[in-house]
Amino acid sequence: MGNILSTDITWYLYRRCLSTDEWVAAPLQCWPSNSLEDVLSFFKHEVYTFALSRHKEYSDTKSIYLYQGSTRIAKAHLDPETRQLEVWSVSIREWLASPETLAPQRYPLLEKAFFGKYVKQHAWVNPQTVTFVRKD
Numbered sequence: 122m123g124n125i126l127s128t129d130i131t132w133y134l135y136r137r138c139l140s141t142d143e144w145v146a147a148p149l150q151c152w153p154s155n156s157l158e159d160v161l162s163f164f165k166h167e168v169y170t171f172a173l174s175r176h177k178e179y180s181d182t183k184s185i186y187l188y189q190g191s192t193r194i195a196k197a198h199l200d201p202e203t204r205q206l207e208v209w210s211v212s213i214r215e216w217l218a219s220p221e222t223l224a225p226q227r228y229p230l231l232e233k234a235f236f237g238k239y240v241k242q243h244a245w246v247n248p249q250t251v252t253f254v255r256k257d
Contacts, residue, residue: 132160132189134167139183139201149178149185160187161195161215162222165247169221169225169231172206172253173238204255206239213249 131167132152136145150167152160164187171179179185187195187210195210210216221232 126252130154130189132163132187132194134164134184136179136182137184137186139181142183150215150224157194157212158215158219159209160189160223161212161219163224163227164195164197165219165221165224166227166231167248168206168208169235170227171197172199172204173231173234175231206253206255207246207250208252209250217243217251230233 130153131252132155133148134147134150134152137143138145150163152163155163166251167185170176171182171185174180181199182199183201184196186193186197194212195216196207198209200207208216221230235240237256238257239253242254246252
């Protein structure tokens with residue numbers, strides 16, 4: 122996948138395998154025609170879920186990606202050694218400000234659990250990337 126302009130307005134959540142570094146072609150989730158604000162909130166929940174290893178679908182996952190059609194909007198990468206979480210987005214400030222929201226069929230809210238394991242403050246890597254450091 123790449124950053125290519127698309128007329129597809131569906132939002133997709135993809136992943137990359139940790140063990141093989143291969144892109145998984147089948148999306149983990151699809152969210153048709155939601156607003157960017159809604160989808161960033163859904164993605165925030167998925168980032169927390171991924172970082173906390175709360176769903177088995179993330180057990181062999183290196184990174185997760187949010188796409189609208191074929192355009193990448195955001196990426197979350199978890200370093201397997203340090204467990205440091207790096208989030209990149211073309212809308213990073215909006216992602217940081219968005220509340221965690223549950224997409225259909227997802228539960229529970231994980232913000233409290235996430236910040237129980239990660240330092241509450243993020244560090245800026247560059248204008249579109251932040252990182253969260255694990256406490257333990």
